[in-house]
Amino acid sequence: MWHIGGAGVAGSYLYRRLKDSGFDVSIYDPKRPDYYIPCGYATNKNHISGFLGNVSVSIDEILEREAHEIKISGNNFYVTDFLPRGLCTIDKMKMEKLMVEDEHISRFMIPKGSGNIIDATGVSRYYLGKVQNDLKMYAMEKVCRESPYNDFYFNFFKGGTGYFWSFPLKDRYHIGAGGTNLEEVKSYLENYHGERVVARNIRMMPTIENIFSHDAIGVGESIGYISPLLGEGIVPAMENAELLFQCMKKTGEIDELKIIYEKAARKKLLLYGQIGKLVINIQKKKVFNMHNILSIRKAIHEVENFGMKPEIMKILGHFIFNTD
Numbered sequence: 001m002w003h004i005g006g007a008g009v010a011g012s013y014l015y016r017r018l019k020d021s022g023f024d025v026s027i028y029d030p031k032r033p034d035y036y037i038p039c040g041y042a043t044n045k046n047h048i049s050g051f052l053g054n055v056s057v058s059i060d061e062i063l064e065r066e067a068h069e070i071k072i073s074g075n076n077f078y079v080t081d082f083l084p085r086g087l088c089t090i091d092k093m094k095m096e097k098l099m100v101e102d103e104h105i106s107r108f109m110i111p112k113g114s115g116n117i118i119d120a121t122g123v124s125r126y127y128l129g130k131v132q133n134d135l136k137m138y139a140m141e142k143v144c145r146e147s148p149y150n151d152f153y154f155n156f157f158k159g160g161t162g163y164f165w166s167f168p169l170k171d172r173y174h175i176g177a178g179g180t181n182l183e184e185v186k187s188y189l190e191n192y193h194g195e196r197v198v199a200r201n202i203r204m205m206p207t208i209e210n211i212f213s214h215d216a217i218g219v220g221e222s223i224g225y226i227s228p229l230l231g232e233g234i235v236p237a238m239e240n241a242e243l244l245f246q247c248m249k250k251t252g253e254i255d256e257l258k259i260i261y262e263k264a265a266r267k268k269l270l271l272y273g274q275i276g277k278l279v280i281n282i283q284k285k286k287v288f289n290m291h292n293i294l295s296i297r298k299a300i301h302e303v304e305n306f307g308m309k310p311e312i313m314k315i316l317g318h319f320i321f322n323t324d
C-alpha cells in the first residue's frame with residue numbers, strides 16, 4: 001500500500017491517477033478542508049489542460065480569468081506589455097477537491113512506521129526530512145476585493161531580488177510579492193488591504209541529491225520541482241506527479257522505482273538548478289559569466305511556459321544593465 005502525505009496539487013493529482021489505475025493508495029493531510037494555502041493561482045491554460053484531462057477535470061470547471069493584457073515593469077523600464085500565451089488564473093482549491101473528494105483524505109499525519117510514503121508536503125518536506133543549504137524565498141499574499149491593475153501585472157524588484165504580482169480572479173485579486181528580503185516583500189504590499197493575508201516560504205532550488213529518504217519518495221515542491229524564476233509550481237507539480245505515476249506503473253519494486261524515477265525527474269531538476277543559479281548570480285551582481293549566458297534562453301523559455309511572450313531585450317536590459 002502507498003501512503004501519500006499532502007493533498008496539494010502533486011499529492012491530489014497522484015492519488016487520483018493511482019486510484020483510477022487500481023493501486024492501493026491512501027492520502028493524508030492535517031489541514032482542515034477549505035484551509036487557504038497561499039498561491040497566486042496563475043497558470044498556463046494550454047499546459048495544465050492535458051494534465052487535467054488525465055484526472056477527468058475540465059479547465060472550464062476551474063477557470064477564473066484569462067489574461068488579455070499582461071503588464072510588466074521593472075526598475076529600469078516603464079510598464080510594458082507581454083503578449084498572453086495561455087496565462088490564466090484557476091480555482092486551485094476547487095481543482096484539488098475535484099481530484100480528491102474531501103472524505104477520502106485522512107486529516108492527520110501518516111502514522112509512523114507505515115512505510116511506502118510519498119512526500120507531497122510541498123515546502124515542508126515533512127517525511128523526507130530537512131536538507132542542508134535548502135534555498136527558499138519569502139512570499140506573502142493578500143486576497144483583495146480591489147486592485148489598481150485590472151488584468152495581470154508583474155513588477156520586478158531592483159537587482160532581481162523578487163517580484164510583485166496582481167492576478168485577477170472572478171471576483172477578487174491575488175496581490176502578492178516574493179523575494180529574498182522579507183522587509184522588501186512586505187513593503188510592496190503595505191498599501192493593499194487584504195481580506196486574507198497569508199505567507200509562506202517558497203523553494204528556490206531543487207534538492208536534486210535528496211529526493212528520497214529511507215521510506216519516502218518526494219514529489220512536487222518537496223523536491224524543488226518548481227520554476228525558480230517566477231515561482232511557478234502548479235503545472236510542474238502535476239508534471240512531476242505524472243512522471244512518478246508512470247514510473248510506478250512500470251515497477252512495484254521500490255529500489256528499481258527509485259532508480260527509474262530519479263532518472264526521469266533529473267533532467268528537469270537540473271534545468272531548475274541551472275535557472276536557480278542564474279537568479280542567484282544576478283542577485284549577487286555576478287552578471288557577465290558563461291553560466292548566465294548559457295542559461296538565459298532557458299530562463300526566457302520558462303517565462304513563455306508560464307503563458308506569456310516576453311520582450312527579450314527589455315528583460316535582458318533590466319537584469320544586465322541596471323542591477324544596482
Ligand SMILES: Cc1cc2nc3c(=O)[nH]c(=O)nc-3n(C[C@H](O)[C@H](O)[C@H](O)COP(=O)(O)OP(=O)(O)OC[C@H]3O[C@@H](n4cnc5c(N)ncnc54)[C@H](O)[C@@H]3O)c2cc1C
Pocket residue numbers: 005006007008009010011028029030031037038039040041042043108109110120121122123124126127139140141176200201202219220221222226231232233234235237
Ligand atoms: C505566495 C505564493 C504564490 C504562488 N503563486 C503561484 C502561482 O501563481 N502559480 C503557480 O504555478 N505556482 C505558484 N506558487 C507555487 C505553488 O503554489 C506550489 O509550488 C505548488 O502548489 C506546489 O504543489 P505541491 O503539491 O508540491 O505542494 P502544496 O500545494 O504546497 O501542497 C502541500 C500539501 O501538504 C500538506 N502537508 C504539509 N505537511 C503535511 C504533513 N506532515 N502530512 C500530510 N500533509 C502535509 C499541506 O497542508 C498541503 O496541502 C506560489 C507559491 C506561493 C508561496
